[in-house]
Amino acid sequence: MSILQLHKVSKLFGPHAESCVELLEQGWTKERIAKEKNVTVGVNRVSLDIEAGEIFVIMGLSGSGKSTLVRMLNRLIEPTSGEILVHGKDLMKMNKEQLRTVRRQTISMVFQKFALFPHRTVLENVEYGLEIQKADKRQRREKAKQSLELVGLAGWESKRPDELSGGMQQRVGLARALANDPEILLMDEAFSALDPLIRRDMQDELLDLQEKMKKTIVFITHDLDEALRIGDRIALMKDGAVVQVGTPEEILTQPANAYVERFVEDVDLSKVLTASHVMRRPETIMADRGPRVALELMRERGISNLFVVDRAKRLLGVITAEDASAAMRGGQSLEDILIVDGPRVHPDVVMNELFEITSLSKVPLAVVDDENRLLGVIVRGALLGALAGQNHPKEVIPDAETTAG
Amino acid sequence: MPKLPLDEWIETIVGWMEDHLKFLFDMISGAIEGIVNAFTWVFMLPHPFLFIVILGILAFLVGRWSLALFSVIGFLLIYDLGYWSQTMDSLSLVITAALISVVVGIPIGIWCAYSKGAARIITPLLDFMQTMPAFVYLIPAVTFFSIGVVPGVIASVIFAIPPTIRLTMLGIQQVSGELTEAADAFGSTSGQKLFKVQLPLAMPTLMAGVNQTIMLSLSMVVIASMIGAQGIGAEVYRAVTQLQIGKGFEAGLVIVILAIVLDRFTQQLFKKSDRKRGR
Incomplete structure (x- = not known):
């Protein structure tokens, strides 16, 4: 049960305010009640849990x-x-x-x-x-x-x-x-x-x-x-x-x-949306696969790096296509070319801060939870897209109040 | 147009009260006389020099050395001029009147601050009490309390109580709505709100009212002397009726000294309580 429940709470100021609650129920507007009954509606039937x-x-x-x-x-x-x-x-x-x-x-x-x-x-x-x-x-x-x-x-x-x-x-x-x-x-x-x-x-x-x-x-x-x-x-x-x-x-x-x-x-x-809003589904590979599989995956998806995770989806690091092809030639395993110090952020980090982190890093940004499980990836393009795409269509609204103040 | 028999009505009412409420007036009279006599007894108990020393020390404690110096020199002058016992009589009358005004006035002021209805009735009454010539009060006061110091005190209280009531009311009303709201929001009872928030915050204004009340009751000593209240007022009155300029000046000067000392004393006391509150 909610700790605080409001059910149709109203406050009207003026003479015979009680009788005007009924008028609100009948669909009278605030303006009409003010004009005809000389009663001001302060709070109009608010219900909240x-x-x-x-x-x-x-x-x-x-x-x-x-x-x-x-x-x-x-x-x-x-x-x-x-x-x-x-x-x-x-x-x-x-x-x-x-x-x-x-x-x-x-x-x-x-x-x-x-x-x-x-x-x-x-x-x-x-x-x-x-x-x-x-x-x-x-x-x-x-x-x-x-x-x-x-x-x-x-x-x-x-x-x-x-x-x-x-x-x-x-x-x-x-x-x-x-x-x-x-x-x-x-x-x-x-x-x-x-x-x-x-x-x-x-x-x-x-x-x-x-x-x-x-x-x-x-x-x-x-x-x-x-x-x-x-x-x-x-x-x-x-x-x-x-x-x-x-x-x-x-x-x-x-x-x-x-x-x-x-x-x-x-x-x-950029101050409101967080990493969890702009992250994409990450492309991952298990650590026990070889460089050849990794390269094949990247080619298929048309990307140049992959996140390496363990069986519990915990992030181990990231590999790039360049390193993977070198490893393939040199017979190394994925673990040898793993970049472990790539940037990781919590899903609650606001976009504002993400810009700086992505601009400083060559590899994409990994979004991980408290247990280091990979949740998503942030690429620069998506970041800008989120900002542009979230712009609301401007509509002309006749009401006068515009700014919070 | 026939004359409205207002005078007869008033006399009828006063006459009825005289007949039926005599026991009440006697009681009040006895109480007031007791208080005045007690004050006089205390003031006359020490030798004037000892009194002046005590006064000087008190003045130094509440104010500064300048107030102490003025009080000592002023009261020495009063003693020297030979008006000591009269001054003590007047001081007793003034303090009694002020005390009664405060004890009765502050609760009435609080009541007015809380109840719009009470304020609506009492405010014009206060206007009436302050504008009606003070001499007029003497007549019913004498009727009910005969002559002497008691009707003097009564007339003084009627004349001097309005500022205490008014400024108590004002002081409480001036306390910001947010503070009383805060007091309510934490679950104060009305008593707790009054004594822990409203009255302490109203204190400076309230005390200005008390100061005014003391000054006004002092201004009544000459008028009170017309109905037989002993004291320095009687000296002024006698000097006026006998056209003794010198005596009149002396007695008048004593009242001025008394007024200044009382005023500065009360003001310093309030300032001190204010300083304690970190203002």
Whole structure:
């Protein structure tokens, strides 16, 4: 079961907002409801299943309802209608006491402008969540210190938030959210207030932390690059409704509609597509075959080199046609002419980095998994082809918003 | 057009309250008199010189040597001019009025910050209390509490309480929405949010209100003397009615010294609490 389930969650602002939910069901548009009923639709019947341990990015432009949506996940904003299930329990049916327990133990939040308490030290900020649960003082100090250590701020405990840089302040924000060891972390544009380089660092660090912690993270952003970088799955929002949910690759390569397509067309694909997208099926040969077989294979396929693998498909090295014909004449085996130090990359390496590696190497790039099993091969031509071929057909869309910002 | 009998109505209401709520007024009266007397007793306990030394040390602790120097010289002058006991009477009245204003005003201010309805009713009431000439309060105060120091304190509280209420409300409302949101998001109860986040952050604004309240209650000492509150105000009043310019100046100067010392003391105290908060 998903850890967090949303079923037709809506938020409408204005007089008699409840009665307008029905109108949405009947197919009234947001504009019509605003005009005739004077009610603003903030979030429009969003249904999502968020799985434990994933980074789920909700992305959209300003005014798309993403911040309202995330605030409904811990009821900082009361939904007008719909169900929100945390571990299958309906958040909407909880009384104040139960809701407080969920906020204290299950769901924490990181804010866009950090929202650190200026009258408390860094340590006191981090221990706030535990302090209000009346945790033992020494214990909560200990936990807060561990949490600070986790985000790399050991030694800054007694500083005031305003003595820290923006990036460090948000680390405190993150440490504060992690201190009570929640299962779900809500991050509302958590890195948007930081400058680009720091933002990049924080993204990397979040991914590193996530490796260790395996929290469920709901991450709000308006930055597509950020969404593609850190999201396991992405929900794209427009006008309060979810337009598409999918992995970054799905969003990029199979946009659900013209809006998504236009949204992602400006993305620098070389930073998003990975080796696994552009690799081809590799031509291989077992190590116990002779040079003659190898040459014959290459001639047949019209290629000039072959990957040599063992029976478990583990990559041993690569041979070239030149070496193979020399070996045939000199009576050597394949192992004698094996080039073992050819470049190997992990399937997650982005294309950007592949360019450099391929340009420096004479033999094609091998894509291998953690056990050194050969998954594919990357040739220079395919790399360029992927970039060119992935360009989306440009369409003229009358809507005005173009850039994420 | 017939005259609206507003005056009669007010008199009827006041008369009814006098008849039926006498026990309540007596209770309040007793309590206030007790507090004022206690303060006076404490202030008069040490010899003036010892009092001045203690004051100087306190001034040095909260402020700097300049505040200490001013306090010592100022109070020596008061002693020298022969207004010591009157000054202590007035100081007791002012501190009692300020204390009551703070104890009553801060909760009302918090209530107004939380409830729009309360703010809508109380804000115009505060306007009314501040703009109505202070003399007018003296009449019902005397009716309910007879003459002496108690109606003086009551009139002072009515006149001086608005800044505390207003600035408490303002201070809490000024706390950024993101911070209260953060407090909520971590599962604070309303009490925890109030005492751990809102009040500490509202403190500088709130204290500016308290400072104003103290100053306003000091400004009431002359008016309070008209209904028999003893103290330095009575000296000013007597000098005015008897056209004694010299005496009037002396007594007025004492009030000024008292005002400056009280103002600087409270301001330094707030600054100090601010510095502790790393501002």
